[in-house]
Amino acid sequence: MKKIFILGFIAVLLAACGPSKTAKEARKSFNGDWTLTSVTYPNSSGEFDVTLLNDANASCFENSTWNFVSNNNRGAYNVQGPNCSTGQRYFIWSIDEENTPEGIFDFLLKPTDDDYNSTTGDQGFRMNLKSLSETQMVWEQSVMLEGSPFVIRMNFSKL
Numbered sequence: 076m077k078k079i080f081i082l083g084f085i086a087v088l089l090a091a092c093g094p095s096k097t098a099k100e101a102r103k104s105f106n107g108d109w110t111l112t113s114v115t116y117p118n119s120s121g122e123f124d125v126t127l128l129n130d131a132n133a134s135c136f137e138n139s140t141w142n143f144v145s146n147n148n149r150g151a152y153n154v155q156g157p158n159c160s161t162g163q164r165y166f167i168w169s170i171d172e173e174n175t176p177e178g179i180f181d182f183l184l185k186p187t188d189d190d191y192n193s194t195t196g197d198q199g200f201r202m203n204l205k206s207l208s209e210t211q212m213v214w215e216q217s218v219m220l221e222g223s224p225f226v227i228r229m230n231f232s233k234l
Contacts, residue, residue, distance in 0.1 A: 101170055101180055104207050106145035108234040111136050111152075115228045125227060128186065128200055133227070135159035141231070143168065149187075165189055171201075180204040202229075209233065 114133040116123055125133040135154040143150040151165045164186065171181040185199035205213040205228070212231040217224050 101204070101207055103145055104209060105143040105168075105212075107143065109141040109143070109212065109231045110234055111139045111141060111229055112232050113137055113230045115230065117226050117228055119225060127227070127229075128184070129198070130154070130164065130186075131159055136229070140234070163189075170204075180207075 114125070114127070114136055116125075123133075127133050127136050131154050135156045135158075137156070139152055139154045141150065141152040148168050149165070150168060151163050153161070153163045155161055165188065166184050166186050168182055168184050171183065181201055181203055183199045183201055200216065202214045202216050205215050207213075210233045212233070214229040214231070216227045216229075218227065219225065
C-alpha cells in the first residue's frame with residue numbers, strides 16, 4: 076500500500092511539472108512555417124535603424140521565412156534582401172508560462188550553431204507573444220531608446 080501511495084505521489088508530481096494545457100496549445104500553433112511579414116514600431120514615428128536578434132537590420136527580416144518544430148523546440152529562419160547577410164540561422168525556443176493567466180506568453184529564442192548542439196554565445200532574446208492563432212502571430216520586444224521604452228513589433232503569417 077505504501078508503494079502505491081509513493082508511486083501515485085510521484086505521478087502527480089511529474090504531471091504538475093509539465094507544461095500547462097494552454098502552453099501545449101501555443102506550442103502546437105507555433106509549429107510549422109511562417110513568414111515575418113512586417114516589423115513595426117508602435118507608438119513611435121520616424122525611421123529607425125534596428126538590428127534584430129543581433130543578426131541583421133530589420134528590413135532584412137521582412138519577408139523572412141521561419142520554421143518552428145514544436146516536438147523538440149528547434150527552428151530556423153532565413154533572412155533575405157539586398158545588403159543582407161543571407162542564409163539559414165538556427166535557434167532553440169521555449170515558452171515561459173509566467174503570463175499565461177492573461178493569455179499572453181513570454182518566450183525565449185536562443186541562437187545555435189547549425190547542429191543545434193551549442194548556442195552561439197551566452198545570450199537569448201526574450202520576446203512577448205502578443206497574439207497567436209493558427210494563421211497569425213505577433214511578437215513584441217521592448218528595448219530602451221534614449222532612456223525610454225521602445226517597442227519592436229514583428230508580425231507573422233503562417234504559410
